[in-house]
Amino acid sequence: xxxxxxxxxxxxxxxxxxxxxxxxxxxxxxxxxxxxxxxxxxxxxxxxxxxxxxxxxxxxxxxxxxxxxxxxxxxxxxxxxxxxxxxxxxxxxxxxxxxxxxxxxxxxxxxxxxxxxxxxxxxxxxxxxxxxxxxxxxxxxxxxxxxxxxxxxxxxxxxxxxxxxxxxxxxxxxxxxxxxxxxxxxxxxxxxxxxxxxxxxxxxxxxxxxxxxxxxxxxxxxxxxxxxxxxxxxxxxxxxxxxxxxxxxxxxxxxxxxxxxxxxxxxxxxxxxxxxxxxxxxxxxxx
Amino acid sequence: xxxxxxxxxxxxxxxxxxxxxxxxxxxxxxxxxxxxxxxxxxxxxxxxxxxxxxxxxxxxxxxxxxxxxxxxxxxxxxxxxxxxxxxxxxxxxxxxxxxxxxxxxxxxxxxxxxxxxxxxxxxxxxxxxxxxxxxxxxxxxxxxxxxxxxxxxxxxxxxxxxxxxxxxxxxxxxxxxxxxxxxxxxxxxxxxxxxxxxxxxxxxxxxxxxxxxxxxxxxxxxxxxxxxxxxxxxxxxxxxxxxxxxxxxxxxxxxxxxxxxxxxxxxxxxxxxxxxxxxxxxxxxxxxxxxxxx
Numbered sequence: 001x002x003x004x005x006x007x008x009x010x011x012x013x014x015x016x017x018x019x020x021x022x023x024x025x026x027x028x029x030x031x032x033x034x035x036x037x038x039x040x041x042x043x044x045x046x047x048x049x050x051x052x053x054x055x056x057x058x059x060x061x062x063x064x065x066x067x068x069x070x071x072x073x074x075x076x077x078x079x080x081x082x083x084x085x086x087x088x089x090x091x092x093x094x095x096x097x098x099x100x101x102x103x104x105x106x107x108x109x110x111x112x113x114x115x116x117x118x119x120x121x122x123x124x125x126x127x128x129x130x131x132x133x134x135x136x137x138x139x140x141x142x143x144x145x146x147x148x149x150x151x152x153x154x155x156x157x158x159x160x161x162x163x164x165x166x167x168x169x170x171x172x173x174x175x176x177x178x179x180x181x182x183x184x185x186x187x188x189x190x191x192x193x194x195x196x197x198x199x200x201x202x203x204x205x206x207x208x209x210x211x212x213x214x215x216x217x218x219x220x221x222x223x224x225x226x227x228x229x230x231x232x233x234x235x236x237x238x239x240x241x242x243x244x245x246x247x248x249x250x251x252x253x254x255x256x257x258x259x260x261x262x263x264x265x266x267x268x269x270x271x272x273x274x275x276x277x278x279x280x281x282x283x284x285x286x287x
Numbered sequence: 288x289x290x291x292x293x294x295x296x297x298x299x300x301x302x303x304x305x306x307x308x309x310x311x312x313x314x315x316x317x318x319x320x321x322x323x324x325x326x327x328x329x330x331x332x333x334x335x336x337x338x339x340x341x342x343x344x345x346x347x348x349x350x351x352x353x354x355x356x357x358x359x360x361x362x363x364x365x366x367x368x369x370x371x372x373x374x375x376x377x378x379x380x381x382x383x384x385x386x387x388x389x390x391x392x393x394x395x396x397x398x399x400x401x402x403x404x405x406x407x408x409x410x411x412x413x414x415x416x417x418x419x420x421x422x423x424x425x426x427x428x429x430x431x432x433x434x435x436x437x438x439x440x441x442x443x444x445x446x447x448x449x450x451x452x453x454x455x456x457x458x459x460x461x462x463x464x465x466x467x468x469x470x471x472x473x474x475x476x477x478x479x480x481x482x483x484x485x486x487x488x489x490x491x492x493x494x495x496x497x498x499x500x501x502x503x504x505x506x507x508x509x510x511x512x513x514x515x516x517x518x519x520x521x522x523x524x525x526x527x528x529x530x531x532x533x534x535x536x537x538x539x540x541x542x543x544x545x546x547x548x549x550x551x552x553x554x555x556x557x558x559x560x561x562x563x564x565x566x567x568x569x570x571x572x573x574x575x576x577x578x579x580x581x
Contacts, residue, residue, distance in 0.1 A: 044415050112323060119503040
């Protein structure tokens with residue numbers, strides 16, 4: 001009898017009653033595992049950073065060399081994400097709307113940056129864009145160096161973020177109803193107007209989500225960048241590399257301080273991406 | 288499809304179509320095909336003899352063995368976590384569910400270097416548990432356990448993320464039916480739930496495995512890079528590359544690139560399979576509807 005009452009009155013309990021067993025076991029294991037692996041170590045990092053006074057902390061995270069690395073990491077990541085936004089939308093469009101030989105292979109290949117170890121991508125890209133490389137040699141006569149400069153960093157980050165925009169836009173484009181486009185055409189819209197006024201607004205949340213994901217991933221990326229960047233202090237050092245340099249100098253508090261800045265950024269991006277996904281979700285339902 | 292292409296109002300002009308296709312294919316050729324091809328090209332540049340010698344040299348073999356060991360521990364741990372988390376999240380209603388799902392995504396959002404950093408700050412000689420661990424002569428940082436932890440950290444969302452949406456879609460009806468027919472909880476899981484989720488599970492395991500074998504940033508912070516002892520395959524590639532042993536570096540890298548290609552093939556096969564099954568289910572539904580109407 002009391003069980004029935006409980007079922008009718010769920011807000012009093014933390015979870016609704018169910019006849020399915022195993023909540024305690026699975027939830028317990030999942031939470032313990034996550035706490036040991038992720039949550040407690042994060043607390044350890046904040047604790048380490050908080051050993052510093054605010055003034056010291058501020059000095060560490062605004063050190064000239066660190067600020068130069070923010071500029072490169074965020075600037076190059078933003079540029080790479082913009083490149084990915086443009087090419088990603090085109091790629092998704094071509095994969096959904098056009099037929100061409102080898103389409104399935106290319107569709108599968110788009111995920112290569114997720115599957116290829118970053119170090120492997122790093123050394124391959126460095127070789128290609130070095131002054132003697134397949135592509136680099138054609139830029140060298142014009143005085144443009146790609147590997148070991150900020151341009152190389154952008155190239156590596158573009159590679160790393162390539163799948164995000166494609167994979168967020170592709171399913172939305174696939175699910176769009178042909179009727180809205182037909183209606184626009186019937187009402188006299190040109191193809192470009194249809195794209196700009198009808199298709200683009202419904203794709204926008206997905207495009208922005210992919211953009212934010214590519215950007216967030218690029219800022220944290222390490223493996224593919226360290227090879228192509230050349231790692232010259234003040235010029236081609238990325239922020240994650242500075243954490244490693246601080247650690248090698250046994251400056252744990254300094255490493256933790258920079259780590260906190262990056263983590264804060266990651267949280268903000270995670271929040272932003274979640275909000276974008278909610279927005280695209282409500283868009284999807286409104287249609 | 289055909290109609291769309293013939294109707295000028297619903298398709299781009301021919302030149303636009305070709306320009307888009309050409310742009311996309313050029314971009315992908317430079318950014319995807321060329322790096323992949325370059326790895327194998329550089330690996331085989333000095334002939335098969337050098338290639339074979341590079342991947343059978345003792346340090347390389349040690350690195351391969353270590354990578355396999357790390358994967359053999361961290362992937363099953365994450366599979367267990369993924370199944371547990373997905374079960375708790377999808378089969379029950381409770382408060383804070385959304386927070387939990389966001390927390391699972393956390394390792395995707397943070398830099399792998401941070402993953403390494405927090406392990407050093409937690410278990411390193413100067414970390415929280417460092418002194419205690421030293422007393423008991425148990426090393427985590429600069430040893431295999433640290434590499435396993437770092438790998439597990441960066442790969443732990445993969446399985447859970449594949450399972451959660453799939454299990455959410457399936458709901459709880461089949462489990463409730465099995466339980467009310469007298470099956471035990473374990474029987475329900477192994478005979479009802481597991482068969483239904485096995486392909487998503489495999490999909491998650493494959494992605495998790497690929498990332499685990501190739502993880503570089505997190506592992507390089509905690510490993511100490513001691514040759515033959517704490518050197519995984521990606522770290523071995525880095526060491527060889529920095530010593531200008533390019534052919535050897537690319538030879539080991541080509542093994543990892545091969546793994547990536549296999550991963551993509553299996554992943555595509557699984558996706559095509561899922562698409563086919565969905566199409567079949569839709570067709571069956573349609574046929575049933577027609578039958579009923581007739």
